[in-house]
Amino acid sequence: MLPLLLLLSTNFAHAQSRSVFIEDLTWPELRDAMASGKTTAIYYAGSTEQNGPHMALGKHNFIAHYVAGRIAEELGNALVYPVLPFAPTGDRSKKSGHMKFPGTVTVSEATFGAIAREVALSAISAGFKNVVLMGDHGGGQDALKQVAGELDQEWGSKNAHVYYIPDPYYKTQDRVNGYLTEHGMVIGRHAGIHDTSEVMFLDKEQKWIRKDKLAPGDEKSGVDGDPRQASADLGKIFLDMKINGAVAQIKNLVDGGR
Numbered sequence: 001m002l003p004l005l006l007l008l009s010t011n012f013a014h015a016q017s018r019s020v021f022i023e024d025l026t027w028p029e030l031r032d033a034m035a036s037g038k039t040t041a042i043y044y045a046g047s048t049e050q051n052g053p054h055m056a057l058g059k060h061n062f063i064a065h066y067v068a069g070r071i072a073e074e075l076g077n078a079l080v081y082p083v084l085p086f087a088p089t090g091d092r093s094k095k096s097g098h099m100k101f102p103g104t105v106t107v108s109e110a111t112f113g114a115i116a117r118e119v120a121l122s123a124i125s126a127g128f129k130n131v132v133l134m135g136d137h138g139g140g141q142d143a144l145k146q147v148a149g150e151l152d153q154e155w156g157s158k159n160a161h162v163y164y165i166p167d168p169y170y171k172t173q174d175r176v177n178g179y180l181t182e183h184g185m186v187i188g189r190h191a192g193i194h195d196t197s198e199v200m201f202l203d204k205e206q207k208w209i210r211k212d213k214l215a216p217g218d219e220k221s222g223v224d225g226d227p228r229q230a231s232a233d234l235g236k237i238f239l240d241m242k243i244n245g246a247v248a249q250i251k252n253l254v255d256g257g258r
Helices: 004-017 027-035 059-075 109-126 141-158 170-182 192-200 232-257
Strands: 040-045 078-079 132-137 161-166
Touching: 027 078, 027 132, 040 109, 059 078, 059 109, 059 192, 059 232, 109 132, 109 141, 132 141, 132 232, 141 161, 161 232, 170 192, 170 232
Parallel strands: 040 078, 040 132, 132 161
Antiparallel strands: none
């Protein structure tokens, strides 16, 4: 009897340790995870864009992947779809916004929204009961809100819901700005203390931050703010704000939709 109990215990522990990222799972593992209660799908969009001379273009993607995974772990009943690495970032022909800098990728609001829609519908088709849409980049937030509203209206009566989760972006931005003000630090809109600190926390292999390039921003650099006071410790604080805000909002909306 003891070996059987040990085997069952080992199998259960192994199942519990499976990744929350569906790209890491096989389809039978995903099916079994959903059957055991993983009924919420997380779609978190990132962006590929310039982040000044000191930070890699994948900033939003690194953050979105980490935050989405932590949200899923905190919820306990969620799995994460792959991060969309593209967002509306400017006009290609006019080279406006981040498109002034090489490496930035932009997609239209329509394309951005269409991809979110198709992924959400795929999640519903797979059997997820709740799909949450969020983005780490400012561009595309309205598109995510519109898609979630339309799909929830269509599928709500069919036992599937789609929710837009803005708090990890807007509410966290307000909280971070309040924290920086309270501590006498510069508020920046792009690649400043906030963004840089989050990536510093995630950059365990020191691939994404060029510390020798940290400098106050200007129009030429693409930085709005001053990342010199950024730190991994601040990054953890700011990332936890995103995670906690998202978890609270998701729980509130999902419980309210039952």
